[in-house]
Amino acid sequence: MVITREKPALLGGSKVFPEPLPRYISTSFQETEAAIQVLKSGILSDYIGAAGLYFMGGKQVRTLEEQWANYFNVRHALSVNSATSGLHAAVIAAGVSFGDEVIVPPQTMSATATAVVMANGTPVFVDHEEASCCIDPEAVEGAISTRTKAIIAVNLFGGPAQLVRLRKLADRHGLILIEDNAQAPGGQHQGRWLGTIAHLGVFSLNCHKTIQCGEGGIVVTNDDYLARRVALVRNHGENAIEAENWYEDADIVGYNYRLTELQGAIAQVQLQRLEELTQPRLKIAEALDQGLSKFKALRTAKVGSGDRHVYYTYPIWIDPQQAGLSRDRFVEALQAEGCPLTGRYVRPLYRLPLFQKLQQEGKTIVSHPTGVCPIAEKTYNETLLSTTLIQIPGGIDLVDRFVASVAKVLAHAEELSRGKDK
Numbered sequence: 562m563v564i565t566r567e568k569p570a571l572l573g574g575s576k577v578f579p580e581p582l583p584r585y586i587s588t589s590f591q592e593t594e595a596a597i598q599v600l601k602s603g604i605l606s607d608y609i610g611a612a613g614l615y616f617m618g619g620k621q622v623r624t625l626e627e628q629w630a631n632y633f634n635v636r637h638a639l640s641v642n643s644a645t646s647g648l649h650a651a652v653i654a655a656g657v658s659f660g661d662e663v664i665v666p667p668q669t670m671s672a673t674a675t676a677v678v679m680a681n682g683t684p685v686f687v688d689h690e691e692a693s694c695c696i697d698p699e700a701v702e703g704a705i706s707t708r709t710k711a712i713i714a715v716n717l718f719g720g721p722a723q724l725v726r727l728r729k730l731a732d733r734h735g736l737i738l739i740e741d742n743a744q745a746p747g748g749q750h751q752g753r754w755l756g757t758i759a760h761l762g763v764f765s766l767n768c769h770k771t772i773q774c775g776e777g778g779i780v781v782t783n784d785d786y787l788a789r790r791v792a793l794v795r796n797h798g799e800n801a802i803e804a805e806n807w808y809e810d811a812d813i814v815g816y817n818y819r820l821t822e823l824q825g826a827i828a829q830v831q832l833q834r835l836e837e838l839t840q841p842r843l844k845i846a847e848a849l850d851q852g853l854s855k856f857k858a859l860r861t862a863k864v865g866s867g868d869r870h871v872y873y874t875y876p877i878w879i880d881p882q883q884a885g886l887s888r889d890r891f892v893e894a895l896q897a898e899g900c901p902l903t904g905r906y907v908r909p910l911y912r913l914p915l916f917q918k919l920q921q922e923g924k925t926i927v928s929h930p931t932g933v934c935p936i937a938e939k940t941y942n943e944t945l946l947s948t949t950l951i952q953i954p955g956g957i958d959l960v961d962r963f964v965a966s967v968a969k970v971l972a973h974a975e976e977l978s979r980g981k982d983k
Contacts, residue, residue, distance in 0.1 A: 569973050571897040577966040578899025582959075585952035587773055587831065587838055595826040606821040610797035612804035617792065621825035626779075628832055633754045635762075635781045637788035640825065641795055644743040644765035644778035646818035648676035651761040651780055652711065653813065654790035655737035657682040661710035666696040667909040667937040669715040673741050674910050678919070682710065686911045688934040692863060694876065694906070694945070695722035697936075698730060705734055714759065715741040718947065719842075720862055720870040721750035724758040737761065737787075743778075744873035746771055747839045751867040761787055766824070771838050771871065772831035774824040795819060842872045845956045849875055849948075852964035856971060858884035875951040878944045885974035892946050894977050898966040901949045909937045 568574030599605065599621060607619020617623060622640050629638035641647045657663055663677040667686045674684040687700035694717045701712055712731055714722040724740065731738035742748075742756035743765035749755060756762030761784075766777030780791050790810060793801065798815035802808065820828075831838075853859050860878040864870045881887050886894075892904035910916060911929035932938065950956045950963055970977065 569894050569970050571894045576899045577962050582901055582953050591830045592827045595830050596823055599823045599826045605823050608796055608819045610800055612801040616801055619822045621822040622820050625825040625829050629779050633757050635757050636783040639780045639791050640820040641778045641818040642820055643776050644763050645672040647763040647778035647780045648672055649679050650791045650794040651739045651763055652676045652680045653794050654787045655711045657710045662708040663711045664701050664704050665713045666715050667934045668694055668906055671910055673713055673715055686929050688936045691936050693720055698723050698726045702730055711737040711739055713739045713741055716745035716755045718876045719745045719748055719873040721755055721868050724750045728758055745871055747835050748871040749869035756781055766828050772835050774827040777820050777824050839871050842951045845951050846872045846875055848960040852960055872951045874947045874949055876947045886978035888943055890978055894970040895966055900963055900966050904946045905941050906945055909934055909941055
């Protein structure tokens with residue numbers, strides 16, 4: 562497809578993608594049948610907020626947890642009603658409380674950091690690696706203090722952080738490492754499943770993820786004590802402590818973070834289909850890698866030996882100087898072509914009003930002014946974009962058109978940037 566001589570749509574030319582693209586749908590008749598069977602049973606949820614068998618939930622929930630633990634080869638898998646709830650439970654399980662610090666990356670969904678605030682801890686933001694946008698182990702080590710209790714590493718976009726290195730670092734300092742693996746089910750680092758390398762790992766079953774049950778999450782661990790604490794946080798644990806003689810956990814306030822039987826049944830089917838739903842993403846990513854490699858101004862994710870990136874979304878980095886136009890103008894031009902594309906990712910979290918307000922009110926002892934994480938700020942302001950083409954049904958057949966859109970825009974970079982530099 563040779564269209565580089567055509568005008569970009571932003572300059573009055575024709576769009577490469579004139580029709581809206583379909584959204585990602587992961588469910589099939591199998592999930593429908595599983596849901597119908599639960600509806601027929603009349604048991605839509607089966608928890609009791611007190612000691613006993615149903616403190617751990619009903620049949621569908623417990624079956625899901627057993628299957629999840631077997632699939633990812635972990636000792637414990639505990640379902641929750643969202644990954645946000647799972648992160649909160651993991652942070653509390655790690656013992657975080659007033660005055661404790663938790664080291665977190667700056668570019669991630671806000672729940673990674675708000676989970677710390679919800680546990681009355683203080684998030685300490687450190688920079689990420691330029692190549693992956695995952696937290697930098699060297700920056701982590703430099704931020705460890707006498708108040709540090711835990712580290713949260715995010716496997717961003719579906720690719721791994723340096724988890725083996727981070728786990729060794731955490732163990733050396735007596736800290737708990739938590740993996741936010743919301744975006745990377747089925748990913749691997751050095752041959753090990755993402756979500757299972759840290760002391761605690763949190764998966765998401767949100768509707769936007771590769772596998773889902775509408776809303777939901779899973780917390781995994783190989784530590785019996787941490788698993789018990791997560792279970793207590795999930796289901797009004799204060800009511801179970803005395804009956805079970807768990808007095809060492811009397812500091813825990815439990816919540817209603819419970820997954821329903823309906824969600825549990827759907828999630829079982831989705832787990833069985835994880836590889837089926839992941840493979841199309843890998844094929845599209847491979848085709849995009851090949852197609853975009855011809856553009857010197859662009860860089861895509863590099864996957865290390867023994868690692869497996871599962872592409873929640875497909876990240877692209879642009880060198881604005883080499884491209885001849887700013888990242889924002891490049892994104893605007895591609896969006897005008899109909900490309901499924903977003904610029905930036907999320908604003909470095911420490912710049913959000915919440916964290917600035919906490920700092921101003923003296924509720925956090927860590928200052929995070931502009932410039933504290935220069936790589937994250939440059940990534941957000943100048944270089945990072947991503948495409949959800951990876952998620953679109955039949956996306957493999959659209960790769961050539963996407964690459965052609967990029968070629969057209971870059972071929973007209975001077976004209977596009979003239980008089981408008983965002």
